[in-house]
Amino acid sequence: xxxxxxxxxxxxxxxxxxxxxxxxxxxxxxxxxxxxxxxxxxxxxxxxxxxxxxxxxxxxxxxxxxxxxxxxxxxxxxxxxxxxxxxxxxxxxxxxxxxxxxxxxxxxxxxxxxxxxxxxxxxxxxxxxxxxxxxxxxxxx
Amino acid sequence: xxxxxxxxxxxxxxxxxxxxxxxxxxxxxxxxxxxxxxxxxxxxxxxxxxxxxxxxxxxxxxxxxxxxxxxxxxxxxxxxxxxxxxxxxxxxxxxxxxxxxxxxxxxxxxxxxxxxxxxxxxxxxxxxxxxxxxxxxxxxxxxxxxxxxxxxxxxxxxxxxxxxxxxxxxxxxxxxxxxxxxxxxxxxxxxxxxxxxxxxxxxxxxxxxxxxxxxxxxxxxxxxxxxxxxxxxxxxxxxxxxxxxxxxxxxxxxxxxxxxxxxxxxxxxxxxxxxxxxxxxxxxxxxxxxxxxxxxxxxxxxxxxxxxxxxxxxxxxxxxxxxxxxxxxxxxxxxxxxxxxxxxxxxxxxxxxxxxxxxxxxxxxxxxxxxxxxxxxxxxxxxxxxxxxxxxxxxxxxxxxxxx
Numbered sequence: 131x132x133x134x135x136x137x138x139x140x141x142x143x144x145x146x147x148x149x150x151x152x153x154x155x156x157x158x159x160x161x162x163x164x165x166x167x168x169x170x171x172x173x174x175x176x177x178x179x180x181x182x183x184x185x186x187x188x189x190x191x192x193x194x195x196x197x198x199x200x201x202x203x204x205x206x207x208x209x210x211x212x213x214x215x216x217x218x219x220x221x222x223x224x225x226x227x228x229x230x231x232x233x234x235x236x237x238x239x240x241x242x243x244x245x246x247x248x249x250x251x252x253x254x255x256x257x258x259x260x261x262x263x264x265x266x267x268x269x270x271x
Numbered sequence: 272x273x274x275x276x277x278x279x280x281x282x283x284x285x286x287x288x289x290x291x292x293x294x295x296x297x298x299x300x301x302x303x304x305x306x307x308x309x310x311x312x313x314x315x316x317x318x319x320x321x322x323x324x325x326x327x328x329x330x331x332x333x334x335x336x337x338x339x340x341x342x343x344x345x346x347x348x349x350x351x352x353x354x355x356x357x358x359x360x361x362x363x364x365x366x367x368x369x370x371x372x373x374x375x376x377x378x379x380x381x382x383x384x385x386x387x388x389x390x391x392x393x394x395x396x397x398x399x400x401x402x403x404x405x406x407x408x409x410x411x412x413x414x415x416x417x418x419x420x421x422x423x424x425x426x427x428x429x430x431x432x433x434x435x436x437x438x439x440x441x442x443x444x445x446x447x448x449x450x451x452x453x454x455x456x457x458x459x460x461x462x463x464x465x466x467x468x469x470x471x472x473x474x475x476x477x478x479x480x481x482x483x484x485x486x487x488x489x490x491x492x493x494x495x496x497x498x499x500x501x502x503x504x505x506x507x508x509x510x511x512x513x514x515x516x517x518x519x520x521x522x523x524x525x526x527x528x529x530x531x532x533x534x535x536x537x538x539x540x541x542x543x544x545x546x547x548x549x550x551x552x553x554x555x556x557x558x559x560x561x562x563x564x565x566x567x568x569x570x571x572x573x574x575x576x577x578x579x580x581x582x583x584x585x586x587x588x589x590x591x592x593x594x595x596x597x598x599x600x601x602x603x604x605x606x607x608x609x610x611x612x613x614x615x616x617x618x619x620x621x622x623x624x625x626x627x628x629x630x631x632x633x634x635x636x637x638x639x640x641x642x643x644x645x646x647x648x649x650x651x652x653x654x655x656x657x658x659x660x661x662x663x664x665x666x667x668x669x670x671x672x673x674x675x
Contacts, residue, residue, distance in 0.1 A: 183613075206611075
């Protein structure tokens with residue numbers, strides 16, 4: 131598995147192929163379709179990430195020393211955003227997820243979604259994924 | 272008749288672009304834009320006669336007091352409120368409602384019933400829930416029919432001699448439907464219940480005459496009627512405002528203060544503790560002048576034209592469902608397209624320069640009633656145009672194509 135940094139750069143390169151926002155959004159919507167979908171049994175209210183206008187459920191498991199994320203959302207743009215995050219962070223070691231930076235979101239032209247007041251709650255998603263990683267890290271230690 | 276080009280020229284913000292596109296502002300139910308005269312009134316106050324009011328003997332204080340009180344008089348006349356002292360300045364509609372609900376234990380006793388409607392904004396639900404919890408009263412709900420109107424038969428059934436208060440909005444913020452408030456008030460009065468009407472969505476869009484309605488309390492929001500944020504109005508019948516205890520203690524609201532006993536000032540000061548939003552009140556006065564100049568009849572007629580046109584055009588989108596599609600409504604269209612999440616549509620059309628609201632509009636019970644996560648809400652004002660509606664419909668179609 132490639133390092134988080136490499137995958138993030140790869141995603142940035144892919145998005146750079148498009149010259150307008152519409153194509154970027156269309157690509158993001160496509161990525162949403164490849165999201166490793168959360169098992170229905172985990173789509174419970176306590177797994178909903180707060181701060182999103184749409185519903186986002188995230189589940190995390192530790193497989194060996196790597197974190198596997200699955201997720202879903204009832205809005206497809208939100209699903210695309212979470213898919214991008216999970217593509218970079220799923221299958222990585224907890225410590226690497228904790229340390230991962232999120233500048234690549236800005237670089238792929240989705241900066242507006244990083245505002246804390248933005249209704250999609252990307253900031254909340256990032257925080258939640260890191261919280262899971264932190265919990266697993268303390269288990270390992 | 273409105274001269275739209277002239278009207279639009281008075282709103283500086285309408286000249287700006289968003290995401291490289293001319294702004295199409297259809298979030299007027301959240302807040303209205305401000306004409307230059309209102310912006311000028313704010314600048315003029317701070318530039319030329321900023322002073323604290325009602326207390327100073329110096330010239331600036333006198334001048335600021337005079338303009339502030341003239342603004343109150345403007346607002347009084349605008350809503351046909353009998354007396355200036357019944358025209359209370361608050362920080363906004365939510366403050367107005369809370370000022371009544373927090374003191375309403377003098378009207379609502381243990382075992383009494385308070386009726387709200389199922390289409391209320393959270394700000395007209397929660398204060399009454401808090402009141403009911405405090406005094407041991409019961410909250411009853413007028414259900415909403417599939418077409419977004421209130422179930423008036425069910426309302427009649429809810430009314431009885433235990434009904435102490437009825438609170439309903441004049442226009443629903445989530446659906447735009449105009450409620451038959453005159454009839455609601457008449458029936459409530461028949462069982463000796465008091466009525467508060469939440470006018471956040473009616474003020475600035477239609478002529479409101481609180482005396483003709485016979486409302487006991489009526490609340491308004493300044494920023495939804497071309498005024499600034501942080502200013503609102505509470506109207507109440509004089510004897511009720513006299514009975515209602517003050518909401519906040521502090522300066523201005525007192526008559527005499529000693530550590531043994533404080534006596535309160537008369538109306539309106541009893542409800543205006545502390546230094547008020549002087550600038551906000553003055554600018555709201557300017558907004559009312561402006562609305563009068565444009566003419567409320569003109570505004571209502573033109574906005575209705577936009578509503579009819581917008582509804583007609585949006586219906587051309589395959590799979591659209593409009594909630595509250597009835598003739599008697601304000602220029603608000605709340606809708607979904609197929610099963611596309613409203614958030615997705617809002618995000619795409621924002622990229623195209625169009626400001627609509629998405630989500631539950633602070634009216635979660637309405638969304639639960641229709642079993643939807645939220646809606647897309649386009650709300651028009653008299654400075655909007657049919658051309659803008661065309662741009663929005665095109666943008667919606669583009670979004671639907673991307674998202675289906």
